Amino acid sequence: MRIAAFLSMLFVAAVAAAGPAQTCREAPGGSGDAAAIAAAVQKLRTLLGESQRAALDKPLTFDAAIHWSNLPVGVVPRTGLRLGDLDAAQSAAARAVFSAALSACGLELLDEVRLADDWLKAYDQRPIGWDGGNYYLTVLGDPGARTPWMLQLGGHHLAYNFTFNARLPGATPLFFGSEPIRFEIQGRTHEPLDAQSHAMSKLAGAIAGLPGARLSGTFTDVVKGVVMNGTPGQPMTGGTDTGFPQSYPTGNVDRGVPVGKLTPAQRQLAREAVESFAAFPGNAISAPLLAAYLDPQAFDQTFVGFAGDTALGAKGSYVRIDGPRVWMELVVQPAIAHPQELHYHALWRDKSSDYGGEARR
Amino acid sequence: MMRRAGPSLVLALLSAVAQSHPAPGSMLKIDFRASDVQAEYWVPVSELDFARAVDTGGSFADYLLRHVSLESADGARWRVRVAGVREARYADHAYLVADLRLLPPAGAAPRAFVLQDDAVTHEVRNHVIYVVAMRGAGAELLGMLQYPARRLEIAAP
Numbered sequence: 001m002r003i004a005a006f007l008s009m010l011f012v013a014a015v016a017a018a019g020p021a022q023t024c025r026e027a028p029g030g031s032g033d034a035a036a037i038a039a040a041v042q043k044l045r046t047l048l049g050e051s052q053r054a055a056l057d058k059p060l061t062f063d064a065a066i067h068w069s070n071l072p073v074g075v076v077p078r079t080g081l082r083l084g085d086l087d088a089a090q091s092a093a094a095r096a097v098f099s100a101a102l103s104a105c106g107l108e109l110l111d112e113v114r115l116a117d118d119w120l121k122a123y124d125q126r127p128i129g130w131d132g133g134n135y136y137l138t139v140l141g142d143p144g145a146r147t148p149w150m151l152q153l154g155g156h157h158l159a160y161n162f163t164f165n166a167r168l169p170g171a172t173p174l175f176f177g178s179e180p181i182r183f184e185i186q187g188r189t190h191e192p193l194d195a196q197s198h199a200m201s202k203l204a205g206a207i208a209g210l211p212g213a214r215l216s217g218t219f220t221d222v223v224k225g226v227v228m229n230g231t232p233g234q235p236m237t238g239g240t241d242t243g244f245p246q247s248y249p250t251g252n253v254d255r256g257v258p259v260g261k262l263t264p265a266q267r268q269l270a271r272e273a274v275e276s277f278a279a280f281p282g283n284a285i286s287a288p289l290l291a292a293y294l295d296p297q298a299f300d301q302t303f304v305g306f307a308g309d310t311a312l313g314a315k316g317s318y319v320r321i322d323g324p325r326v327w328m329e330l331v332v333q334p335a336i337a338h339p340q341e342l343h344y345h346a347l348w349r350d351k352s353s354d355y356g357g358e359a360r361r
Numbered sequence: 362m363m364r365r366a367g368p369s370l371v372l373a374l375l376s377a378v379a380q381s382h383p384a385p386g387s388m389l390k391i392d393f394r395a396s397d398v399q400a401e402y403w404v405p406v407s408e409l410d411f412a413r414a415v416d417t418g419g420s421f422a423d424y425l426l427r428h429v430s431l432e433s434a435d436g437a438r439w440r441v442r443v444a445g446v447r448e449a450r451y452a453d454h455a456y457l458v459a460d461l462r463l464l465p466p467a468g469a470a471p472r473a474f475v476l477q478d479d480a481v482t483h484e485v486r487n488h489v490i491y492v493v494a495m496r497g498a499g500a501e502l503l504g505m506l507q508y509p510a511r512r513l514e515i516a517a518p
Contacts, residue, residue, distance in 0.1 A: 001473055133463070164474075165513075215486070216486075217483075217485065217486040217508065218484050218485045218486065219409040219485075219486050219487055220384040220407075220408060220411070220485060220488070221384035221487045221488045221505070222487060223486055225487070227386070227489065228386075231388070231390070231493065231499070231500045247507075247510070254509075307486075331487075333384075333427050345432070
C-alpha cells in the first residue's frame with residue numbers, strides 16, 4: 001500500500017473513530033458558503049503539483065457535469081484529484097474544502113462511505129476498485145468568478161454535486177449508498193445511512209395502511225440513477241448521468257399518498273425524511289431547497305410511497321418522496337460482496353435545480 | 362450555461378455492470394434493412410424473472426409478443442415475428458436474446474415506426490429499455506423507455 005494512501009486511510013479512520021458525542025445534525029458543520037469553499041479550494045491549489053491541479057480543475061461543460069457515478073472506479077474511471085494520492089498537507093487542505101462545503105452529517109457520510117469501501121477492499125478479488133482512497137475531488141469552472149461553477153466529490157456509493165452562482169441553488173444530484181449497511185472497524189460500529197434509512201422506514205411504516213401508499217411493481221435499484229454505455233460484444237463504458245434530464249411521474253396515479261392527506265404525525269415523518277436527505281450539504285446550499293420542498297403548498301402536493309418491506313429488511317424494499325421539485329428515493333438491494341446480505345442505494349434529485357439548473361444538452 | 366459537447370452519435374446504453382450493480386437494462390438493437398427491419402432484443406434474465414412472476418403464460422417469445430408491437434404513423438400494424446431465442450452473457454449478466462423480424466404493412470417503408478414496448482418495464486420500475494440502431498460496428502441511441510412510458514417514435518438514422 002502506498003504511504004499516502006495508508007495515511008489517508010488512517011486519517012479518515014481516526015476522524016470517524018473520534019466520532020461526535022452528539023448526532024451530526026446537532027454538530028456544527030460547514031456553512032456551504034461559496035466564497036468560503038472557493039477560498040479553501042484556492043489554498044488547496046497552492047499545495048498541488050501541475051498534474052494534480054490539472055486533475056482538480058476542469059471546464060464546466062455538460063459532459064463534465066454529468067460525469068459522476070455511484071459505481072466503483074474500476075467500472076467508471078474518475079478523472080479528478082484522487083484523495084488517496086494526497087500527502088498529509090494536501091489531505092488537510094482538501095478536508096478544509098470538504099469542511100466548508102459539507103455539514104457535519106455530510107462530512108460524516110463522506111468518512112463513513114470511504115470506510116465502508118476500506119472494509120470492502122478485502123473482498124475485492126476482481127478487482128473493481130473498492131478502496132477508501134478511490135474518492136475524487138473536481139472543481140468545474142472558476143470558483144473565483146461570478147459565473148456558475150461546480151464542486152464534485154465522490155466515488156463508489158457517493159456523489160456530491162454542488163453548483164454555485166447558478167440560476168438555482170444546486171445541491172443535486174446527490175447519490176449515497178452503503179455496502180455493507182452496517183460494519184465494524186477498530187471496535188466501532190458504523191452505519192452510514194442510519195438516519196436516512198430509519199427516517200424512510202418510519203415514514204413507510206406510518207403510511208403503509210393508507211390506500212395508494214404502496215407503489216406498484218418491483219424495484220431493483222433507484223429509478224433515476226446512472227446508466228452504463230455498452231453494446232453486446234463490446235466493453236461497457238459510461239455509468240454516468242447520461243439519463244439527464246430525467247422525466248418524472250405526473251398525475252396522481254401510482255405515486256403514493258399526497259402529504260396533504262397525511263395526519264400531522266405522518267406529515268412530520270415525511271418532513272424528517274426530507275430533512276435527513278437534505279442534511280448533507282452546508283446550510284447555505286440546502287436551506288433554500290428545504291424551504292422550497294417544505295413550503296406548505298409544495299409539501300401538500302408531495303407524494304410519499306413505498307414498496308416491499310417497510311422495515312427495509314428485504315431486497316426490493318423502496319421508499320420515495322416525489323414532490324413538485326424534490327425526488328428522494330432509497331432502495332434495498334442484495335449486497336455485492338456477500339449477496340446473501342443487503343445494501344442501500346439512495347438518491348436525491350431536484351426536478352428543477354439538478355446542476356443548479358445550468359445543464360442543458 | 363453548460364451545453365452538451367460533441368456529436369449526437371452515442372453508444373447505446375445499458376444500466377449496469379454485474380460486477381458492481383445488480384440491475385441491468387434491456388436493449389433492442391435495430392438493424393434497418395432494405396425491405397424489412399431485423400432486431401435483437403436482449404433481456405436480462407435477472408430482471409425478466411420479476412416480470413415473468415406476474416405474467417407467467419407461454420414462452421419467452423410469447424411474452425415478448427404480448428408486450429412488443431409496432432405500427433406506422435398512420436396506425437397500420439406491423440408484424441412482429443420471433444425468429445429464434447438464445448441465451449447469452451454480457452458484462453457478467455445472463456440474457457435471453459430474441460431475434461426479431463419486424464415487417465411493415467404493405468406499401469410502408471421500413472424506415473420509421475412507433476414502438477409500443479413495456480417488456481419488463483410493466484413490472485420493474487427502474488428498468489430501462491435502450492433502443493439503438495446498429496451502424497457498422499457501433500450503435501446509435503434512438504431512445505429509452507422506462508415505466509410508465511411505453512411508446513417511442515423510431516426513425517432510421
